[in-house]
Amino acid sequence: MNATTQTQNPDSSGSSGQDWTCPFCSLLCDGFRVESQQGGLKLVGSDCSKAVQGLASFGPVPSAPSATVDGREVSPDAALDAAAERLAASRMPLFGGLATDVAGMRQLVRLANQRGAILDHARGDTLMPVLRTLQDRGQMFSTLAEIRNRADLVVCIGTDAASNFPEFLRRCAPVEGAAFARRTVFVGASAPAGLQGEVDEVAPHGDLFDAVAMLGALIDGRRLPAADAALEGLAQAMRASTYCVVVFEPGRLPAQGTLITEAVLRIVMSLNRKTRAGAFMLGGADGLQTANAVTTWMSGLPLRSRVGPLGLDHDPVQYASERLLQEGAVDLLLWVASLGPKPEPPATALPRIVLGHPALAADCAAAGTVFIQVATPGINADGHLFRADGVVTLPLRALRDDGLPTVAGVAKALEVRLAVRRLATEDRP
Amino acid sequence: MSTIRLKGGRVYDPANGVDGETRDIGMRDGRIVALHPREEADHEYDVSGCVVMAGGIDLHTHIGGGKVNLARMMLPEDHRANRARDSLLELASNGCCTPGTLETGYRYAQMGYTAAFEPAMLAANARHAHMEMGDTPILDHGAYVMLGNEELFLEMLARGEDFERIRDYVGWSIDASKAMGVKVVNPGGISAFKFNQRKLDVDENHVHWQVTPRHVVHTLARALTELGVPHPLHIHASNLGVAGNIESTLATIDALDGLPGHLTHIQFHSYGKEGPKKFSSATRQLIEKVKAAPNVSIDVGQIIFGQTVTASGDTMRQFANADLGSPRKYVGGDIECDAGCGVVPFRYREQSYVNALQWAIGLEIFLLMDDPWRVVLTTDHPNGGPFTSYPHLIRLLMDKSFRDEQLARLHPDVAASVDLREIGRELSLYEIAIMTRAAPARLLGLADRGQLGVGAAADIAVYREDADREAMFATPEYVFKDGRLVARQGRLEAVPVGGTHFLETEFDPGIEKTIEQYAQRHLSVSYRNAKIGNDELCSCANGGALLACKVHGRRGGK
Structure with missing residues (x-):
């Protein structure tokens, strides 16, 4: 570092x-x-x-934007026609991946409305523990600038807070001449090299579930028969800090991670009775935060909702992409991966429409797949994305123009095609 | 160019002194025009037996931004019920306390409202707020940027920075966030809570910066006056919801020192601490003070019984009330050395002494205030109740016997003792038109809205006369937005994208250096991304019209 x-x-x-x-x-x-x-x-x-x-993943400028239908190179319009036709034939489509910007997501929600589609993100499994905790109990969060200016104690639970978010600890390091010293403690994870300030690792007995449960109990001042000495010390430090931030990474949580996110919330709420504290979630990558925010504000319900002419239906368990595909509960997959070559569309026998990074072309050359290359916000398109904290939205500006359409543009074109088809059907005697 | 005539309606247009006269209203190209009686209109609507008013304007409603979206996420139970769609134009969008943005636009328009203003836009969250408002169809919108709790502002006050520099900073903040005004929430208190201060009275020092809410309020009010910002400083005063907070409310009015100020959701700030429960109405004190202070306007923040959710920037007070949540859940956040947010679901109950009294206090304020031009009808949506309860609230204000029926259901100690029992006043349609259209337009400086004079925007609501005012105001016969029919008897006819109202302020750009240095040292976003340009606003706001209002400062003097 x-x-x-x-x-x-x-x-x-x-x-x-x-x-x-x-x-x-x-x-x-x-x-x-x-x-x-x-x-x-x-x-x-x-x-x-x-x-x-x-x-x-963005090499030389591609020679020409391309699209394929069942592996055959076609014109962009022909690909849109084919995609619209397959969408129109679908009775229960899944819009997955959803790695896109605000404009793309706005348009995808509109398109989903036309077909009664289910919306889920490629990282939906990492969102759900956080979302269900929010729905059941709430959330108490802090943001990057607050951590930078206030946090004398940062406790990272089950994450080194660096591997997947290399700039995180650098960006919230205390300002020069800050009136406080920073201590960073890693619970059940190793500290990354080169971190400034006091750095400690706590390797609790038992798993992460036990660790957060015990930490919570100790912070609440409960007497435990066999308290872990290291956690006891940590609990004391957290209670004594002026502003403690608890960092966790939803992508690294074990199964039933909701138990951990709930425990983190309880810890933070409890600390706030006497001192100040907040949680910070290192998550929301691949546009997850953006897709969830836009879906929620437009419809009122978060991801893993079905939106359509019959209204809304939200189910954090039932509407998981993997489960829907495995059970054959949907009949078409529209996959969006515009922020890089990942997330890759899952292999499935169902018809697929992929709006993706050019590198996905090879994966999307099979029969049954319509592939439309799309631009990436921040590389070859402008756009907006939500930051991990869900508060700050930043503009992304194109570095170059590759002539690729945006997700919003493609989704709009599909919406128009579907509307025209519907009118044509209605006009028929 | 197509013309429209509304024929034979009773017109209530207080901005032009029209009080129920029967006259025709003409429209062309989205504006109100004088059509000669013999000129044939392309569309003529017979609106005899109807009341014609300008479209409603809600100047304080939490419709967009981070805390509203968190409230949606935390309350899936509020969004499960699917209302049958009235029209193919409607996309799926649900919710009552915090509806999706689409539903918000549909429901406001179906009630005859054509503009709504988000009162608590964090600078750090401004793009998001504009995006949500851009996805709120039909309504024009705008937002007040929250100032008075950012560390930079407090630091400038603490070090005794020249007032002119602070004024430039305020001007820059409005410009950068594309705001329509400035709101201060618990002046200094959101920041103080980050330093673990749990209470901050008007003349108490912020534990770290050693500045008082009085100083914050006065500085901001003066800055807005000198910048020429039409909307007075929008003030969510100290000690929201605390028994005895009338003292801070009166002190906050004094802090204005005669400068314009708008005290918002004043009901939540009008409590005494008399009586057996140490919680009482301080309406009389408040009204006496406001009557004597012509620089002050208010909106009420009426509570409505039933389930809602409170979403506020006031983290200090929201955290203090977290345990009262129903259902019991809490969202809170400290945000970017800028402000914060706190969300607490809440159910107001008729049999709760406190809630019953809050309800009565709100109505007393409406009914005891003598000047409707300084009182705006709000429920502080969703904090006092959802905006969809406005027709019910209007009936409470216009119908004494209906009010008495409701009063009889309250906690017996309240029902037996409140002043409200003795107040016979019933508001007239003219007064309702002031409180829901003309006054908010005037307070926001919207010269061509909230009125039906020639040249004004053709935002019009036509209500069929009905003795049941709730039914009448719930479902207007026709609603026009910029001359376009958008709703007919509650059914949507068109779903245009609304426009964004914002101010273009004048300030010395030298202040940008200070802000840039501060951002570099303390914040997490590059200074270059702190500002929203017009093109970016347009994309955030979904391509709606940019309704810029240039304001000219009166630098150097009052």
Whole structure:
């Protein structure tokens, strides 16, 4: 980790790409630059592995936007016609993946309304523990700037808070000359190298479920017969801190992770009776936060909802993509992966419509699949994404124009085609 | 160009002094025009037996942004019921306390409202707020940016920064977030809560910055006056919901020192601590003060019995009330050295002494205030109750016997003792038109809205006369938005994208250096992304019209 970038946003003024916002994880860093080099894109100002990897998936400018139907190269219009036809024939489509920006998601919700589609994100399984905790008990959160300016104690539960979000600990490191010292404690995870301030690791006995349950009980001041000494010390430190932030990563939670997210909430609520604290969730990547926010505001219900002429139906368990596909409960998959080559569309015998990154072309050449290459916000399209905290929305600006359509553009074109088909049907005697 | 005539309606247009006269209203190109009686209109609607008013304007309703969306996510139970769609134009969108944005637009328009303003837009969350409002169809919209709790502002106050610099900062903030005004919430208190302060009175110091709410309120009110911002400082005063908070409310009015101020959801700030429960109505004190302070306007924040959810930037007070949640759940957040949010579901109950008194206090404020131009009808949606209860509220205000029936259901101690029993006043249609259209338009500086004069925007609601005012106001016969028929007898006829009202302020751009340095040192977003440009606003707001209002400052003097 680069210690020199820890205390300030890296300087990024004065050359091309200075307004770049990175789409490759949900931290949406907007302090780095990208330079175009021999047809490739190079990150300047950070060594973030996520960004480097993401940029590497955009090589030389593609010669022409392409689309395929059942593996045959076709014109974009022909691909849209084929996609519309298959959508129109579907009685219960699943819109999955949903790695797209605000504009794309707005349009996908409209399209879903036409066909009564179920909406779920590729990372829906990581959203559900958090969402169900929110629905059952609530949430108490903090955001990056608050952590940076206030948090004297950061407790990372079951995550090194770095592997999947390399810039996180750098971006919330205390400001230079801060009036407090930062201590970072990793519970059930190893600390990443090179972290400033006091760093500790706590390896509790038992699993993460036991650890958070015991930590919660200790923070509540309950006397336990066989308390883990390290957790006891940690609980004491959390109660003594002026602003404690508990970090967890939904993508790393074991099955039944809701028990852990609930325990984290209880811990934070309990701390707030006497001192101040908040939770921070390292999640929401691949546009998950965005897809969930847009679906919720337009319809009133979050992801894993069916939207259509008969209204809404939300089911966090039943409407999981994997389950729907396995059980054959849907008859078509529309998959959206515009923020990079991942998430890949699941293999299925059902008809597939894939709006994806060009690198997915090979995977989408099978019979039964319509593949339409789409642009990536922040690389070859403008757009907006929601940050991990769900509060900050940032603009993404195109670095170049590859002539690719946006997800919003494709979804709109499909909506228009479906509307025309419906009118034609209604006109028939 | 197509013309429309509404023929033979009784017109209530207080901005132009029209009180129930029978006259025709003409429309062309989205504007109200004078049509010669013999000129044939392309569309003529016989509206005899109907009341014609400008479209309703809600100047305080939480319709868009982070906390509203969190409230939706946390309350799936509020969104399960599927209302049958009235029209193919409607997309699936549900909810009562915090409906989806689509449902919000549909339901407001079906009630004859044509504009709504989100009062609590965080600068850090401004894009999101504009996006949600952009997805709220039919209604024009705008938002007040929350100031007075950002660390930068408090730091400037604490170090005694020149007032002119602070004024420039306020001007910049309005411009950067594309706001229509400024709201201050628990002045300094949201920040103080981050420093673990649990209470902050008007003359008490913020534990870290050592500045008082009085100082915050006065500085912001003065800045807005000098910037020429039409809407007075929108104030959610200190100590919301606390027994005895009338003291802070009166002190906040004093802090304005004669400068314009709009005290919002004033019902929640009008409590005494008399009586056996140490909780009492302070309506008389409040009204006496407001009557004597012509610089002050209010909206009520009437509570409505039943389930709702309270969503507020006031983390200090929301956390204090978290245990009262029903169902018991809580969302709270400290946000970006800017502000915060707290969401508590709540069920107001007739048999609760406190809730019954809150209900009575709200109605007393409406009925005892002598100048309807300074009182706006709100429930602080969804905090006092959902906006869909406006027709019910209007009936309570217009119908004494209906009011008495409701009063009889309250907690017996309240029913037997409140002043409301003795108040015989029934508001007239003219007064309702002021409180729901003309006054909010005037308070927002919307010269061509909230009225039916020639040249005004053709936002019009036509209600069929009905002695049951609730039924009458729930389902207008016709609703026009910019001259286009959008609803007929509660059924949607068109779903246009609404426009965004925002201000273009004048300020010394030198202030940007200070803000940039602060952002670089303390914040998590690049300064370059702190500002929303017009093109970006257009994409956030879904391509709706940009209704910019240029305001000219009166620098250097009152």
